[in-house]
Amino acid sequence: MTESKADTHQVLCMAMDIGKSMIRCGAEANRVEETVTRICSAYGGINTEVFSIVSMILATATGKDGTSDTQTRRIHGYSTDFDRLDKLNALSRRICKETPPPEEVLAELAQIKSDRRHLLWYVGIGYFVVGFAFTLFFGGSFQDAAVSAAIALLLWLLTSFVRVQGLSKLFFTALSSAALGFLAVFFEKIGLADNAAMVMIGDIMLLIPGLLLVNSLREMLCGDLISGLLRLLECIILALAIACGFAVPILIFK
Amino acid sequence: MTITKILTLILTGTLGTFGFTLLFRMRKRLILWAVLSGCLTMGVYVLCVHYSVQLFFQNLFPALFATAFAEVLARLTKAPTTPYIVCAVIPLVPGSALFYTMYHFIIGEMEQFHEMLMQTLSVSAGLAVGILCVSAVMQIVTKKPKGSQKTK
Numbered sequence: 001m002t003e004s005k006a007d008t009h010q011v012l013c014m015a016m017d018i019g020k021s022m023i024r025c026g027a028e029a030n031r032v033e034e035t036v037t038r039i040c041s042a043y044g045g046i047n048t049e050v051f052s053i054v055s056m057i058l059a060t061a062t063g064k065d066g067t068s069d070t071q072t073r074r075i076h077g078y079s080t081d082f083d084r085l086d087k088l089n090a091l092s093r094r095i096c097k098e099t100p101p102p103e104e105v106l107a108e109l110a111q112i113k114s115d116r117r118h119l120l121w122y123v124g125i126g127y128f129v130v131g132f133a134f135t136l137f138f139g140g141s142f143q144d145a146a147v148s149a150a151i152a153l154l155l156w157l158l159t160s161f162v163r164v165q166g167l168s169k170l171f172f173t174a175l176s177s178a179a180l181g182f183l184a185v186f187f188e189k190i191g192l193a194d195n196a197a198m199v200m201i202g203d204i205m206l207l208i209p210g211l212l213l214v215n216s217l218r219e220m221l222c223g224d225l226i227s228g229l230l231r232l233l234e235c236i237i238l239a240l241a242i243a244c245g246f247a248v249p250i251l252i253f254k
Numbered sequence: 255m256t257i258t259k260i261l262t263l264i265l266t267g268t269l270g271t272f273g274f275t276l277l278f279r280m281r282k283r284l285i286l287w288a289v290l291s292g293c294l295t296m297g298v299y300v301l302c303v304h305y306s307v308q309l310f311f312q313n314l315f316p317a318l319f320a321t322a323f324a325e326v327l328a329r330l331t332k333a334p335t336t337p338y339i340v341c342a343v344i345p346l347v348p349g350s351a352l353f354y355t356m357y358h359f360i361i362g363e364m365e366q367f368h369e370m371l372m373q374t375l376s377v378s379a380g381l382a383v384g385i386l387c388v389s390a391v392m393q394i395v396t397k398k399p400k401g402s403q404k405t406k
Contacts, residue, residue: 026278028336082337083279089334119279126276133269136262138350197353204349205270211278211340213347217382218336221389243356250360 008045008063012071014102015039017109018092019050019057020073025085026211028219029053029227035092042096053227054078054234077169080211083119087112120160127156127206135202140195147193148202151183155206170241173207177245180207185249200246209238260300267296267345274341287327288341295320295342309373310380313346317384325392339385348377 015036022032033050040048040061047062055075062068091112095105131152135145155176167175180203181196188196212235220228271292275285299316307315324338351374358367 031334080278082334083281086281086333122276122279126273126278129273130270130277131273133266133273134345134349137266137270137345197357201350201353204353205344205347206277208347208349208352210274210344210347211336213378213382214336214340214343214385217385218389221386221393239352243352246353247356247360250357254361 007043008061008067009069010102011040011043011045011063012059012061012069014095014105014109015061016057016059016071016073017106018088018095019052019059020075021109021113022085022088023052023054023057023075024078025082025088026078026080026215027085027088028215028222029224030219030222032057035089038096039092042099053224054230081119084112123160124153124156127152130206131155131202133202134205135198138198138201140198140202144193144195144198145202147184147187148199151180151187151199151203152206154183155180155203170237173238174241174245177204177207177242178248179245181246181249185253204242204246207238207242209235212238255300255304260304263300263303264293264296267299268293270345271296271341274344275337278337278341280337280341281333284331284333284337287331288338291320291323291327291338291342292345294323296345299346310376313377313380314384316346317343317381318388321385321388325388343381343385346377346381348374351377 018039019032019036022035023029029052032052036050036052036057036059037048040059044064045061046064048059050057050059052058057073057075058070059072060068060070088109091105091108094100128149132145132149135148136142140148158176158179181200184193184196184199184203187193187199193199212231216228216231216235218228219225219231268289272285272289275288280288295316298319299312302312302315320342321335321339324335324342327333327338328335351370355367355370355374358364358370
C-alpha cells in the first residue's frame with residue numbers, strides 16, 4: 001500500500017492537533033515531541049522531525065513513498081488540565097496500537113476538547129479549598145481563612161466565566177492580584193477578616209505558577225533548554241506580576 | 255514546635271494539596287495517592303523544621319522525598335510523574351515569602367526586604383535542587399535517552 005501526499009498530510013495534521021491540545025493542557029515539550037513522532041511512525045512514516053516549545057510545534061514527516069509534509073502549530077496560552085491530558089495520552093496510545101482512520105481520531109479529539117463542563121465544579125471546589133487551607137497554613141485565623149476562601153471563589157468565577165479576549169496572562173495575573181488585594185483589605189476594614197496580609201497570602205498560592213516551575217526544571221534536565229528557559233522566565237515574570245498587583249492595595253492603604 | 259502547630263501544618267498542607275489536585279483536574283483515582291504523598295511530604299517538612307535544619311535543606315529534603323515518591327506512584331498507577339510532584343510540593347512553594355518580600359520593599363524596610371528575598375530564593379532553590387536530583391537519578395536509572403521510543 002502506498003501512501004499519497006494527502007495521507008502523510010492528514011496523519012501529520014492529526015498528530016499535530018493532538019500535540020497542540022497536549023501543550024494546551026500543560027504537557028512537557030519532550031512528551032509532545034515523542035507523541036507526534038510515535039503517531040507518525042505508527043502510520044508508516046519513515047522519518048519524523050519534531051521540534052516543540054511551549055508556544056509552537058514544528059514538524060516534518062516523511063511518508064513511505066518519500067513524500068514529506070511540514071506543518072507548524074502556534075500555541076497561544078495554556079492552562080493545567082491533567083484529566084484532559086490523560087485522555088489525550090490514552091487516545092495517542094490507542095492510535096499507535098490500532099491506527100484508526102484520521103477522521104475518526106479527529107472526531108474523538110473534538111469530543112475530548114468539548115467535555116469540560118462537568119469538571120468545572122471540581123476546579124471551583126479546588127480554588128475554595130486552596131484559599132482556605134493555605135491561609136491557615138501560613139498562620140492566619142479561621143476568619144481569615146473563610147474570607148480567603150470566599151475571595152478564591154470569586155477568582156474562580158472570574159477566571160472561568162469571564163474570558164477577556166486579548167488580555168495577556170501576565171496582565172491578567174497582575175490585575176487579579178490587585179483585585180484580590182483590594183478585596184482582602186476591604187474585608188479587613190469591615191471587620192470580617194483579622195489580618196488582610198494572611199488573606200492575601202492564602203490567595204497568592206492560587207496564582208503562583210508551581211506547575212510551571214516543575215515543568216521548566218524537568219524540561220531543562222531533559223535537554224529542552226529553550227522550552228525550559230521560556231517557562232522559567234514566565235515563572236519569574238508571573239511572580240513579579242503577582243507582587244506588583246498586590247503592591248497596589250498595600251501602597252494605597254498603608 | 256508545639257503539637258498544635260505541627261498538626262496545623264500537616265493538616266492544612268494536606269488540604270492544600272487536595273485543593274490543587276482538584277484545581278489541576280486530576281483523575282479521581284489518582285487524587286487519593288496525590289493527597290497521601292502531600293501528607294507524607296509535609297511530614298518530612300515538619301521533621302526538618304523540628305530539627306531546625308537550614309532553610310535550604312528544609313525544602314530540599316521534602317522535595318527529594320516528594321519527587322522520589324511521585325516516581326514510585328507514577329509507576330504504580332501508570333500515570334505521569336509531574337502532577338504528583340507539583341501537588342505534593344506546592345505547600346512548600348514560597349508564597350508567603352514572596353508576599354513579605356514585596357511588602358517590605360513597598361514599606362521601605364530594606365533590611366527585611368533583603369532577608370525575605372534571600373528566603374524566597376533559597377526556598378525556591380531548595381525545591382528546585384531536590385526535584386532535579388531525583389529526576390536526574392531516575393533518568394540515569396531508566397536510561398531513556400531523548401528521542402527514543404517509550405515503552406508502553
